[in-house]
Amino acid sequence: MTMIRQLRSEMSSNPRWLVFLTILSACSTTLILAVINIAAAQAQSGGAGIRLVLLFLVTTALYAATQKAVTGICATEVEGLVDRLRGDVVEGIRHSDMQSLDEIGQAKAFSALTRDCQTVSRCVPMLAVGAQDAVTLLFVALYVAWLSLAAFGAVTLFLVLAVMLHWRRMADLRQETSRAEAAEMELFDGLGGMLRGQKEIRLNEQRGLEVVGDLAEISRRTRMAKTAIKQRWSREFAGIQLAFYVLVGVMVFVVPMVTTTFHTEAIQATTAAMFMIGPIGTVVQAVPIIGDAEHALTGLYALKERLRGGRAAEAESTTTAPMAPPQEIVLSDLGYRYPDDKGESGFSVGPLNARFRAGEITFITGGNGSGKSTFLRLLVGLVPASGGTLSVDGEIVTEARMQAYRDTISAVFSDYHLFRPLYGIAPEAWPNAGPLLEKLGLDRKVRVEDGRFSTLALSAGQRKRLALVVAELEDKPVLILDEWAADQDPHFRHLFYEEILPAYRAQGKMVICVTHDDRWFGVADRVLAMREGAFVEGTG
Numbered sequence: 001m002t003m004i005r006q007l008r009s010e011m012s013s014n015p016r017w018l019v020f021l022t023i024l025s026a027c028s029t030t031l032i033l034a035v036i037n038i039a040a041a042q043a044q045s046g047g048a049g050i051r052l053v054l055l056f057l058v059t060t061a062l063y064a065a066t067q068k069a070v071t072g073i074c075a076t077e078v079e080g081l082v083d084r085l086r087g088d089v090v091e092g093i094r095h096s097d098m099q100s101l102d103e104i105g106q107a108k109a110f111s112a113l114t115r116d117c118q119t120v121s122r123c124v125p126m127l128a129v130g131a132q133d134a135v136t137l138l139f140v141a142l143y144v145a146w147l148s149l150a151a152f153g154a155v156t157l158f159l160v161l162a163v164m165l166h167w168r169r170m171a172d173l174r175q176e177t178s179r180a181e182a183a184e185m186e187l188f189d190g191l192g193g194m195l196r197g198q199k200e201i202r203l204n205e206q207r208g209l210e211v212v213g214d215l216a217e218i219s220r221r222t223r224m225a226k227t228a229i230k231q232r233w234s235r236e237f238a239g240i241q242l243a244f245y246v247l248v249g250v251m252v253f254v255v256p257m258v259t260t261t262f263h264t265e266a267i268q269a270t271t272a273a274m275f276m277i278g279p280i281g282t283v284v285q286a287v288p289i290i291g292d293a294e295h296a297l298t299g300l301y302a303l304k305e306r307l308r309g310g311r312a313a314e315a316e317s318t319t320t321a322p323m324a325p326p327q328e329i330v331l332s333d334l335g336y337r338y339p340d341d342k343g344e345s346g347f348s349v350g351p352l353n354a355r356f357r358a359g360e361i362t363f364i365t366g367g368n369g370s371g372k373s374t375f376l377r378l379l380v381g382l383v384p385a386s387g388g389t390l391s392v393d394g395e396i397v398t399e400a401r402m403q404a405y406r407d408t409i410s411a412v413f414s415d416y417h418l419f420r421p422l423y424g425i426a427p428e429a430w431p432n433a434g435p436l437l438e439k440l441g442l443d444r445k446v447r448v449e450d451g452r453f454s455t456l457a458l459s460a461g462q463r464k465r466l467a468l469v470v471a472e473l474e475d476k477p478v479l480i481l482d483e484w485a486a487d488q489d490p491h492f493r494h495l496f497y498e499e500i501l502p503a504y505r506a507q508g509k510m511v512i513c514v515t516h517d518d519r520w521f522g523v524a525d526r527v528l529a530m531r532e533g534a535f536v537e538g539t540g
């Protein structure tokens with residue numbers, strides 16, 4: 001079991017101590033049972049002695065103390081495991097290339113980090129109590145054996161049959177659980193789309209009705225799948241409890257027929273069997289919860305490995321020495337191909353040959369879908385090249401130097417994201433934000449307070465200007481902008497092409513911009529046109 005294996009290898013407390021406490025807890029439960037049986041027998045002959053009362057109190061206190069300790073240790077260890085795993089997955093995401101992330105899918109990564117982690121956390125009480133009750137069952141069974149071998153035979157036979165039946169049904173249940181999970185994932189995707197598409201839904205009533213209708217259908221399928229699983233579990237649970245009552249009936253009515261010695265122990269063995277009903281119920285309830293947690297944990301480890309796969313070499317051999325500001329970036333036959341999708345071959349860019357120099361502005365132009373954004377992802381090392389090389393100042397950028405290379409680049413991509421805190425920007429640079437905000441007409445909207453932007457509630461054009469403020473605060477030697485001016489009004493477009501870009505050139509920055517603004521092509525030192533993933537001959 002993944003959970004037990006991982007807990008054993010990563011536990012901060014001694015696993016033997018946990019096992020000892022679990023056994024002690026089960027012992028105390030069995031002792032309580034024995035004390036009750038003895039007291040009941042003594043009651044027939046005039047009442048239980050004070051020693052028995054004291055023993056009862058001590059065993060009860062021992063049970064409460066060990067249960068508290070086991071639950072506490074399980075909670076600390078499982079939550080620690082989840083926390084470390086979540087951290088590893090987040091790190092894995094940070095280090096993985098964009099292609100791997102695209103393949104995994106944002107929804108899957110998000111649900112692993114939220115729902116799966118929660119599922120593992122939720123199993124803590126059941127893990128602790130379930131383990132205690134499983135050991136208790138064993139001990140009570142031994143106690144029954146001590147009372148009567150015939151009763152023990154009946155209990156063992158029953159337990160073996162119950163476990164075998166239960167195990168066989170578990171396989172079916174696991175399949176049904178996977179189907180229910182797939183349906184639920186589809187539902188989450190649909191709900192996400194419905195929330196993001198509110199504007200479109202409000203502008204077309206028929207679309208809204210169809211979206212809601214579709215969601216209702218997916219929700220119905222999810223409900224059916226989940227209800228079926230819950231019903232099967234409650235049938236399973238009720239079946240096992242019922243079978244146990246039958247067992248008690250067998251002990252009371254049938255066993256005395258085959259053995260003459262059983263009568264004296266009948267009441268005690270029956271009480272012991274009744275004592276097993278609680279733990280059996282807990283174990284039966286714990287199994288699916290722990291099973292779900294196990295499934296979630298296996299998925300989380302698989303995701304962690306997948307994120308690590310292929311990037312291990314980079315992560316393990318990355319040299320942290322910073323790279324000097326690039327004076328020249330050279331692409332030699334550099335290429336990238338998106339993975340094939342359901343038999344359709346993926347779009348490819350390259351082989352690309354180009355040279356970018358510090359203090360120069362290069363414009364990249366080309367029709368929609370010609371590969372400009374893909375080229376930028378490749379240029380900044382967000383996707384692994386399928387061929388060719390990328391060199392900085394005569395040295396090929398290896399996997400090990402890729403992060404150092406990326407650290408020399410600032411970018412505003414077409415699908416950029418704005419963080420409210422000024423992550424990655426040294427506090428000494430925060431005061432520079434004021435003049436930049438003023439230059440880009442944002443000073444009356446946004447301030448920097450304690451290293452955070454006061455607001456991100458801005459128009460599309462304002463947000464893009466704020467993204468440029470962030471890029472300027474980073475003050476890196478290479479700047480990449482993907483259709484930055486597309487959202488700007490004539491004033492800021494003019495400012496961008498006529499003042500901002502020439503200022504970058506004067507500062508010695510290497511600037512690469514994707515743009516369709518042919519009116520300002522003259523501002524660039526070079527214009528490269530793209531078509532079908534390649535630079536058009538004669539441009540540049």
Ligand SMILES: Nc1ncnc2c1ncn2[C@@H]1O[C@H](COP(=O)(O)OP(=O)(O)OP(=O)(O)O)[C@@H](O)[C@H]1O
Nearest residue numbers: 102338346347366367368369370371372373374375
């Ligand atoms: N994540 C992806 N997975 C697979 N294929 C993709 C992916 N992103 C883009 N593509 C494919 O790559 C091709 C080029 O896309 P890209 O975004 O690079 O073009 P572009 O020139 O930037 O277009 P636009 O001017 O419309 O932004 C497209 O035909 C698209 O189908």
